[in-house]
Amino acid sequence: MPPRIYADNAATTRLSEKALEAMLPYFREEFGNPSAIHSYGVEAKKALEDARRRTAKVLGALSTEIFFTSGGTESDNWAIRGVAEQKGGKGGHIVSSRAEHNAVLKTLEKLEGEGFETTYLEPDRLGRISPEDLERSIRPDTILISLMTANNVTGTIQNVKELARVASLRRVAFHTDAVQAAGHVPVNCRDLGVDLLSVSAHKFHGPKGVGVLYAKIPRLPPPLLTGGGQERGGRSGTENVPGAVGLATALEEAAERTREAPGALEALRDRLISGILEIEGAALTGDPVNRLPGHASFVFEGIGHSARLVNSLNEAGICASSGSACSASSQEASHVLLSMGYSPREALGSLRLTLSHENTMEEAEFIIEKVRESALRHRTRPAT
Template sequence: MTARRVYADNAGTTALSKTALDAMMPYLTESYGNPSAIYSLGREAKKALEGARVKVAAAIGALPEEIYFTGSGTEADNWAIRGAAEKGSKKGKHIITSAIEHHAVSHTLEYLKKQGFEITMLPVDNLGRVSPDDLKNAIRDDTILITIMMANNEIGAIQPVTELGRLAREKGVPFHTDAVQAAGHIPIDVKAMNIDMMSIAGHKFRGPKGVGALYIKKGNYIPPLLYGGGQESKRRSSTENVAGIVGLAAALEEATANMAENMKRVSAMRDRLIAELLKIPFSRLTGDPVNRLPGTASFVFECVEGEAMILTLDNAGICASSGSACSSASLDPSHVLLAIGLAHEVAHGSVRLSISECTTDEDIDYIIATLPPIVEKLRAMSPLWEDRMNGKF
């Protein structure tokens, strides 16, 4: 193993920021009270909880009372979708989504399908984007929910959420977006973007793991997912993870304040990475080359197994991914890469390099110097590469 380590899997998770850690520490040590308690230690925790709610709301253009804290982005997705399905089931059982959703959304919809709901899965183009016209044509009188992610976790493609939300609003259909990858990295204004519900997760923008939030537009009631003590305005029972919530809010506030600077610097490093790695023969960028997350560069390299690349990169000290961290143990091709039209054998050769404001130019130099020889070495051991060179496919 090399002594050098370059972390390039920020779409999987991020390093906790010092700002978030410092904000959390008092609520892990001295101010550890239950925010439901009426004594002073509990009131201190309650004050911190409500302060965090104000910060999160300000970061996305919402009202504080529209923010509900959860245990993860996955929980927020489940709550939004299952809650909307339960609420709307008297009107209809038709839900619209996209072919490239995170499993937190797609698996929830698979569950609902078994309960009798009808799911329309919109296709994406070869850049990974949903067509507003396709959505417009798919909305029916019995459509009760549209759930389409803001930005894809594997290829970084950003969806035309404002337009999709407008179409949903015109038809009176609730619109939910999974913004787990987007929050803290690109500007979000839930009002201007016509969003009714939105999920985020703290660990994607340098907050702690195990805490997320769901924005629910005022007046848009959905039933609780969890029942119990009636926390979060009786809509999400469970004693609140005060330290985690405070850390999430501090990290999101910091990311939002530095967003313009971070987007410019990170995008420049990403673009240099893309330009250099596309010099590798039979390589291609996946996702929209323009409308993509600042830190995500995703590729496929023909005649190479993605898992082999990830393990060899790891031996060289580079942490990368072959797709979603939630499904990295799977040997099946990514559903996202298949949805954008890649053949199975090509989709197997995927690598996602996701960087952040913590990444340095020297880190980018090291990846650029390290990955091409790895691809060359792995191809030299592949009978498929020999066939490719001999023009057999």
């Protein structure tokens, strides 16, 4: 196979060597069940609690506010369904936005069928939610606000601190999906002032199938999964000890990387953006300033469906995405771009290139060259 350049880090990332090494003993020698009282159980429990403490430290939380889950989807489901159940389970009003991930939107859709009412805020052209709009949307029966920290399609970072402040002043629980943000920009739960926050390890070079729900005391929602009462009764199921160890290690490593080489990834991203914007018909999507450090996303005028562009790039050895990973194989325009005011035709021409610290400037230059070639090849009509 020819050399490949991986530029789809918003979909998932390579597991870090350090995280893998840290996990291996808990598959091999120390494979115990943390609930067991013998020495294998004790060692596993120690590792789990150590991982919880380290995770809490990076996320600006208490250990008792960190609950390990199977990933971002479960954390989002637990936060939203949990609050709905906590508030009686029979109705109430929830505020969110049209630009959220489907883990939030589909959960809300189900709750609508169960008698809950929802208001979806419209982001602006850059993907930002206005605190004033949020303020206006809150009703006496509003039980929850769920707004993401950073968007998976455009990389736009919200002013979550301000949005959470609005919620707090109106005494409404605030959940944020920080799956794309954690490990990429500082995420400090206490400082953000949120009640509930979702994290997923595979987005920051941790393993797949493990995540976190941060729940500020005493905001822990009732469990989604019932059974043996693990995670202090919050989430039943034998704990994924290697996963938790891998998550904590990768999260610490990511925080260290940003401390030690601030701006390194942004420099790669900015070169990619400036190079691609020189291509006729290309436009940046999302906030040009407040965006994830490795996230470059575009729409291309006049190329039709960007899957053709992604396929050509793949043939050149570049792994990119036409939008979000979950909708990459569908022919539908991204609901995120539509919510930001793009027409279906514009949104179909979207390309997402998401870099990590493993990418190089040479790769960025190569990507620019290949995107230019592919865009020219697929242009069906002149850009206007």
